[in-house]
Amino acid sequence: MTLSHDVLIVGGGGAGLRAAIAVVEDDPRLTVAIVSKVYPMRSHTVSAEGGAAAVIRPDDSLDEHAYDTISGGDWLCAQDAVEVFVKEAPEELLRLEHWGCPWSREPDGRVAVRPFGGMKRMRTWFAADKTGFHLLHTLFQTSLRYERIARYDEWYVTKLLVDDGRVAGVVAVELMSGRIEAITAKAVILCTGGCGQIYPFTTNAAIKTGDGMGLAYRAGAPLKDMEFVQYHPTGLPFTGILITEAARAEGGWLINKDGYRYLQDYDLGTPSPTPVLRSMELGPRDRLSQAFVKEVEKGRTVDTPYGPIVHLDLRHLRETVIDARLPFVRELCRSYENIDPVRELIPVRPVVHYMMGGVHTDIYGATPLEGLFAAGEVACVSINGANRLGSNSLPELLVFGARAGVAAASFASGAQDLAIRPAVRAQVEDERRRLERDLLQRDGGKEPISAIREEMRATMEEGAGIYRSGSSLAKAADRLRVLQERFRSVRLEDRSRTFNTELLAALELSFMLDVAETIVHCALLREESRGAHQRVDFPARDDHRFLANSLVYRDADGSRRVEYPPVTITRWPPGERVYGR
Amino acid sequence: MVDRIILRVTRYRPESDTEPMTQEHEIPLRKDWSVLDGLNHIKDHLDGTLSYRWSCRMGVCGSCGMTVNGEPKLTCATFLGDYAPGPVRVEPLSNFPVVRDLVVDIGDFMRKLPRVKPWLIRSEQEPPAVGEYPQLPAEREEYEQFSMCINCMLCYAACPVYALDQEFLGPAAIALAQRYNLDSRDQGASERMDVLSEADGIWACTFVGECSAVCPKDVDPAGAIQRYKFTAAMDSLKALLLPRGAR
Ligand SMILES: Cc1cc2nc3c(=O)[nH]c(=O)nc-3n(C[C@H](O)[C@H](O)[C@H](O)COP(=O)(O)OP(=O)(O)OC[C@H]3O[C@@H](n4cnc5c(N)ncnc54)[C@H](O)[C@@H]3O)c2cc1C
Ligand code: SF4
Ligand code: FES
Numbered sequence: 052m053t054l055s056h057d058v059l060i061v062g063g064g065g066a067g068l069r070a071a072i073a074v075v076e077d078d079p080r081l082t083v084a085i086v087s088k089v090y091p092m093r094s095h096t097v098s099a100e101g102g103a104a105a106v107i108r109p110d111d112s113l114d115e116h117a118y119d120t121i122s123g124g125d126w127l128c129a130q131d132a133v134e135v136f137v138k139e140a141p142e143e144l145l146r147l148e149h150w151g152c153p154w155s156r157e158p159d160g161r162v163a164v165r166p167f168g169g170m171k172r173m174r175t176w177f178a179a180d181k182t183g184f185h186l187l188h189t190l191f192q193t194s195l196r197y198e199r200i201a202r203y204d205e206w207y208v209t210k211l212l213v214d215d216g217r218v219a220g221v222v223a224v225e226l227m228s229g230r231i232e233a234i235t236a237k238a239v240i241l242c243t244g245g246c247g248q249i250y251p252f253t254t255n256a257a258i259k260t261g262d263g264m265g266l267a268y269r270a271g272a273p274l275k276d277m278e279f280v281q282y283h284p285t286g287l288p289f290t291g292i293l294i295t296e297a298a299r300a301e302g303g304w305l306i307n308k309d310g311y312r313y314l315q316d317y318d319l320g321t322p323s324p325t326p327v328l329r330s331m332e333l334g335p336r337d338r339l340s341q342a343f344v345k346e347v348e349k350g351r352t353v354d355t356p357y358g359p360i361v362h363l364d365l366r367h368l369r370e371t372v373i374d375a376r377l378p379f380v381r382e383l384c385r386s387y388e389n390i391d392p393v394r395e396l397i398p399v400r401p402v403v404h405y406m407m408g409g410v411h412t413d414i415y416g417a418t419p420l421e422g423l424f425a426a427g428e429v430a431c432v433s434i435n436g437a438n439r440l441g442s443n444s445l446p447e448l449l450v451f452g453a454r455a456g457v458a459a460a461s462f463a464s465g466a467q468d469l470a471i472r473p474a475v476r477a478q479v480e481d482e483r484r485r486l487e488r489d490l491l492q493r494d495g496g497k498e499p500i501s502a503i504r505e506e507m508r509a510t511m512e513e514g515a516g517i518y519r520s521g522s523s524l525a526k527a528a529d530r531l532r533v534l535q536e537r538f539r540s541v542r543l544e545d546r547s548r549t550f551n552t553e554l555l556a557a558l559e560l561s562f563m564l565d566v567a568e569t570i571v572h573c574a575l576l577r578e579e580s581r582g583a584h585q586r587v588d589f590p591a592r593d594d595h596r597f598l599a600n601s602l603v604y605r606d607a608d609g610s611r612r613v614e615y616p617p618v619t620i621t622r623w624p625p626g627e628r629v630y631g632r
Numbered sequence: 633m634v635d636r637i638i639l640r641v642t643r644y645r646p647e648s649d650t651e652p653m654t655q656e657h658e659i660p661l662r663k664d665w666s667v668l669d670g671l672n673h674i675k676d677h678l679d680g681t682l683s684y685r686w687s688c689r690m691g692v693c694g695s696c697g698m699t700v701n702g703e704p705k706l707t708c709a710t711f712l713g714d715y716a717p718g719p720v721r722v723e724p725l726s727n728f729p730v731v732r733d734l735v736v737d738i739g740d741f742m743r744k745l746p747r748v749k750p751w752l753i754r755s756e757q758e759p760p761a762v763g764e765y766p767q768l769p770a771e772r773e774e775y776e777q778f779s780m781c782i783n784c785m786l787c788y789a790a791c792p793v794y795a796l797d798q799e800f801l802g803p804a805a806i807a808l809a810q811r812y813n814l815d816s817r818d819q820g821a822s823e824r825m826d827v828l829s830e831a832d833g834i835w836a837c838t839f840v841g842e843c844s845a846v847c848p849k850d851v852d853p854a855g856a857i858q859r860y861k862f863t864a865a866m867d868s869l870k871a872l873l874l875p876r877g878a879r
Binding site: 089090092093094095097098142143145146148149150151153154155156157158159160161162181184185188192193195196204227256257258289290292293379382383386387388389499500501542543544545547548549550551552553556 | 645646647648664675676677680681683684685686687688689690691692693694695709731732733735737738742745746749750751752754757758760761763764765766767768769771772775776779780782783808812815817818
């Protein structure tokens with residue numbers, strides 16, 4: 052049996068669903084399908100809390116949104132991409148409103164906006180503090196009206212098929228039955244999200260294992276700016292569950308063990324009782340997470356069984372504000388920390404949150420590999436540069452999801468039918484053999500999946516965390532090499548074809564190891580400090596050598612090659628990042 | 633010494649088992665561990681072949697519904713400490729075919745969803761350039777509760793009507809229809825009424841209220857169904873009593 056579509060989208064989160072709708076609306080003749088390892092409405096977009104940024108108020112301007120984004124990204128953003136992004140974001144959020152998204156409202160019925168970190172104006176649209184949940188369900192439910200969007204729910208993509216330099220489809224496993232199939236397509240859009248699971252403490256869901264980055268990288272497409280990993284300053288200590296930045300935007304304070312608003316010591320402004328934009332608690336995430344590490348060094352944090360923490364204080368906001376604007380924060384604190392933020396302090400620590408890097412694309416979502424597109428967190432256009440601003444990711448999913456959909460549709464309608472050629476057939480057979488013989492029927496493996504995974508996570512936190520150095524990274528690279536070796540004798544005991552989640556865990560781990568290696572490798576080579584990439588041995592930004600994106604390729608022999616094309620600068624020459632003054 | 637607790641987990645592998653059986657594991661009892669953390673401990677350290685679904689571990693993706701000591705629960709938001717000293721019984725959700733171990737087949741719900749047209753219906757779709765459709769905070773509140781459903785299927789597992797009649801649309805699907813019906817921007821209530829007033833729609837519900845009792849997001853599907861029945865009854869009453877023009 053051959054499964055075949057004109058456009059195949061891998062991933063049913065915000066980016067994938069938006070792309071699918073763009074394809075069907077763009078060209079009624081095309082067939083389109085979404086493959087997703089979980090039901091689309093379970094995708095990680097569902098967890099996003101705080102909001103989505105787009106200029107809507109008369110006192111705001113596209114240029115200001117662009118400047119906040121570019122300075123927030125420490126001048127590593129592609130400025131042409133940022134200009135497209137800020138221009139199309141309002142239209143995308145309005146479209147979502149027309150599709151029924153329950154945005155929170157002003158008393159007069161207009162869409163409400165809230166402040167957010169690193170943004171100089173109020174431009175973050177929100178649906179209480181369940182923005183991602185509402186955005187994802189609205190997109191999913193809207194997608195149901197298009198019968199032409201076919202779905203492969205709970206299918207796991209293991210490989211991209213490449214025919215003579217052009218993408219020809221994927222190989223995927225249906226979890227329910229275990230059958231392994233090729234799904235061919237003229238164009239493939241990767242919308243598989245990020246890879247926070249590479250680290251031990253993360254806000255990211257279990258499914259965020261970097262599969263799409265691994266798929267693209269193995270197929271020869273380059274990954275961009277992988278060394279830039281965002282730590283969110285306020286995660287719950289044991290679970291890593293996120294306490295949204297909206298909590299600070301509504302007026303929450305970060306205090307150390309002495310009850311002191313310590314951010315004032317880190318060039319982020321002076322404390323004021325009510326929130327000031329681009330200042331103190333509303334500074335950018337990289338700077339806030341770095342300040343935490345300095346507080347630990349000064350001995351001013353609180354020790355807990357899960358490591359040092361500081362406190363987020365919402366008590367002065369009172370119950371009414373918390374219940375109206377931050378009900379999910381209260382729910383999460385009660386369930387997972389057994390505290391009530393109306394009366395108690397919330398323990399928080401920086402946790403891995405977002406990948407600025409990803410599969411390299413142009414502003415149409417096209418990768419250098421013909422027929423392969425990418426959008427959402429898996430991709431790197433880059434509008435996020437060296438540090439993403441909170442609430443820029445959700446509009447990014449929509450803007451570039453739609454763009455990738457349109458570009459893939461026009462590519463597919465111009466492309467010839469791909470006959471499945473022997474070379475592709477051979478790839479499918481190889482992949483089938485790998486999955487069936489090497490993994491499902493493997494004997495004698497001795498390395499437990501969880502042991503390798505835990506060791507990888509510890510390696511990344513220790514070697515490639517908020518602060519890194521040449522020696523910490525070199526050590527991490529060595530440890531990862533050993534882990535890759537150990538993975539070759541991974542132990543698999545589940546022989547069942549039906550919903551084999553052990554096989555899945557092994558495949559995910561393998562993608563994570565590959566992606567982790569690119570992070571460490573690019574971090575080692577970037578001898579400067581910029582945004583989320585802080586090298587203690589190279590503490591300053593170096594525009595002379597590194598006003599450039601890193602592009603890492605995997606060569607046919609498995610070795611890595613990194614190139615440094617210059618950053619696209621249109622109107623904003625590199626400057627100093629100023630917050631709170 | 634770490635406290636310990638026993639987890640009794642249902643195992644079922646269709647290829648080799650003729651019927652489900654129970655497996656027992658003793659695991660550490662930590663005060664902040666959810667039932668899901670317990671299952672993850674088993675999978676990572678005791679038996680890698682156990683299968684179940686999970687993702688967000690923060691009660692919002694809707695993947696991890698299972699039966700815990702006889703009640704449908706989100707395992708990531710249900711804590712082992714509340715069941716001490718144990719043992720804790722973890723089984724797949726009721727009323728769905730079991731695929732394997734703790735994984736059930738929710739395909740039936742996924743096929744029902746589009747039938748209630750869970751999207752905004754307008755007589756004319758305007759372009760985004762016209763700006764937002766205004767909606768007052770009070771109008772938003774009208775449907776907010778019904779928009780909070782995470783499709784976790786706990787209500788289907790608890791519903792005695794669904795247990796007997798799998799054709800019944802069920803609590804979450806009806807609540808979702810109501811979510812759009814009550815949205816001041818929507819104009820599709822009459823289209824949805826056709827589906828909902830079929831035999832398998834709202835009238836099948838005998839108002840037991842179990843669905844609302846187990847819902848982890850306070851969606852109150854039973855309330856949605858009640859309200860809907862009332863509207864439908866009023867509509868047919870009007871149709872009987874009033875002359876055509878006045879309806
Ligand atoms: C807790 C949290 C809160 C956040 N809050 C905000 C916020 O307030 N504002 C904001 O702008 N951003 C926020 N973000 C960031 C933002 O939510 C994410 O970047 C974004 O949702 C990613 O969406 P996506 O569509 O790219 O991927 P996802 O939603 O992660 O979807 C990935 C999809 O790919 C599929 N997939 C992956 N691998 C495979 C495979 N191998 N085979 C088949 N399918 C596969 C999955 O099934 C899934 O459907 C937040 C992030 C987190 C973690
Ligand atoms: S109504 Fe409640 S119980 Fe039912 S699926 Fe939705 S969230 Fe779950
Ligand atoms: S894991 Fe997402 S709801 Fe429990």
